[in-house]
Amino acid sequence: MNVLVTGARGYIGRAVAHRLADAGHAVVGFDLAPLVEEGPLHTASSIRQLVGDVRDEEGLTQTLQDHAVDAVVHLAGKIVVSESVTEPLAYWDHNVGGGIALLKAMVAADVRQIVFSSSAAVYGEVAPEPIAEQHRREPMNPYGRTKLTMEWMLEDLDRAGAVHYVALRYFNAAGAVPGVTVERHHPETHLIPNALTAAASGRPLKIFGSDYDTGDGTAMRDYVHVGDLADAHRVALDHLAQGGASLALNVATGLGYTVAEVVASLERALGRPVPTVAADRRPGDPPLLIGRGTAIREHLGWVPAHPDLDDITKSAVAAHRP
Ligand SMILES: NC(=O)c1ccc[n+]([C@@H]2O[C@H](COP(=O)([O-])OP(=O)(O)OC[C@H]3O[C@@H](n4cnc5c(N)ncnc54)[C@H](O)[C@@H]3O)[C@@H](O)[C@H]2O)c1
Structure with missing residues (x-):
């Protein structure tokens, strides 16, 4: 077509x-x-x-x-x-x-x-x-x-x-899909690219909301x-x-993962820490969103081939250029 x-x-x-x-x-x-x-x-x-x-x-x-x-x-x-x-x-x-x-x-x-x-x-x-x-x-x-x-x-x-x-x-x-697409927006508001930028620059990643009812308090997606x-x-x-x-x-x-779980998964993929700082909840952000x-x-007949968080973060780490 x-x-x-x-x-x-x-x-x-x-x-x-x-x-x-x-x-x-x-x-x-x-x-x-x-x-x-x-x-x-x-x-x-x-x-x-x-x-x-x-x-x-x-x-x-x-x-x-x-x-x-x-x-x-x-x-x-x-x-x-x-x-x-x-x-x-x-x-x-x-x-x-x-x-x-x-x-x-x-x-x-x-x-x-x-x-x-x-x-x-x-x-x-x-x-x-x-x-x-x-x-x-x-x-x-x-x-x-x-x-x-x-x-x-x-x-x-x-x-x-x-x-x-x-x-x-x-x-x-x-x-990311190698050679095809890497997550990058202008301005960037999404968690994974911002966490990778924080790890590269040393400037802490803001974690918006730490008092949600999600176990560790961070938003779940x-x-x-x-x-x-x-x-x-x-x-x-x-x-x-x-x-x-x-x-x-x-x-x-x-499957739902909290912001803290995503950061931990990125740290495993990177082999080093992602600096973070707690910040207020963002307007319009629901506490959890799982489909x-x-x-x-x-x-x-669609089923995800890569539902595992570590697979997702590994692909992002491999493709990310700060
Ligand atoms: N990223 C997510 O997690 C997510 C989640 C839910 C829905 N979506 C939807 O998926 C779509 C793509 O998201 P994305 O993350 O690739 O965003 P993106 O910003 O990377 O891509 C959007 C593209 O649309 C183009 N665009 C905007 N206004 C336009 C216009 N008037 N005419 C022509 N082009 C225009 C931009 O130049 C940009 O390249 C969007 O509709 C978004 O709302 C994204």
């Missing part, structure tokens, strides 16, 4: 574009920033790279037509939860404004299948047990609300017969290896191509 991947320069987008190209799809990568800046995207050079803005409906319609696109994987967006609290309009603009422009372009170009990067942030305050897809969606921050709004829009379009979709609710993407996450997009596209029904699915391992991964196994 010809697949447009928006946000293809990003941490997860690079892994997705590669995985789809490896599976034989003709991939068109699309991102605000030039992809080459981050190094060549695919050794086989089978990924076309376009610079553009998903808010540009006309440009996108042209791109979809020019490249005879069959399906879209939509990862482009703004992703920093704390920033979404202080700059909500930018989040609504890129994540929802961009989503509307993209969906209008898809309908105009008669492209009817989309895999959308949703997030565990759609759930908000959660129970201690792994969250299933039916859990109440009540996001705690503007970032999560923009993701939920996109899900609502996709549900409406599906009911109207305009598009079919798979919304993948990622839990925490982590780790479900870490999904970025290579496994990329593969979920491949199987989601196959499902849509075979005429499968629209779905919203967790991409989760069902039930059984529905994606049932519907798409």
Whole structure:
């Protein structure tokens, strides 16, 4: 299939574009920033790279037509939860404004299948047990609300017969795929890259919250290896191509690790300590976020190949360049 991947320069987008190209799809990568800046995207050079803005409906319609696109994987967006609290309009603009422009372009170009990067942030305050897809969606921050709004829009379009979709609710993407992607954001707010920077620089890693009800007091998350996450997009596209029904699915391992456990695992992989300092809880951060991964196994046959935390941290350590 010809697949447009928006946000293809990003941490997860690079892994997705590669995985789809490896599976034989003709991939068109699309991102605000030039992809080459981050190094060549695919050794086989089978990924076309376009610079553009998903808010540009006309440009996108042209791109979809020019490249005879069959399906879209939509990862482009703004992703920093704390920033979404202080700059909500930018989040609504890129994540929802961009989503509307993209969906209008898809309908105009008669492209009817989309895999959308949703997030565990759609759930908000959660129970201690792994969250299933039916859990109440009540996001705690503007970032999560923009993701939920996109899900609502996709549900409406599906009911109207305009598009079919798979919304993948990622839990925490982590780790690296050698030569393909390394976790790096601007600004960086994610635990593993920040811990590796702390270990390299000696400047302590801030641990946000040490009084959560999680055993050791630090926040608990479900870490999904970025290579496994990329593969979920491949199987989601196959499902849509075979005429499968629209779905919203967790991409989760069902395993929870605390911040302190992740730091300890990184220390084992590095063979040296990661300096840390306790800091206040961050606004919008839930204490724990663990997903039930059984529905994606049932519907798409996806199971994580690398659910083990030490595998994830080892891959991050091997690929990290401060
Ligand atoms: N990283 C995680 O753990 C995680 C968890 C849940 C959901 N997600 C979602 O996955 C997607 C990818 O996340 P990531 O970690 O790779 O982030 P990232 O910041 O590395 O990648 C996002 C990419 O989108 C591009 N982009 C932003 N606005 C755009 C626009 N208007 N037009 C075109 N391109 C635009 C950026 O340039 C960037 O390359 C996002 O939608 C994010 O919300 C990520």
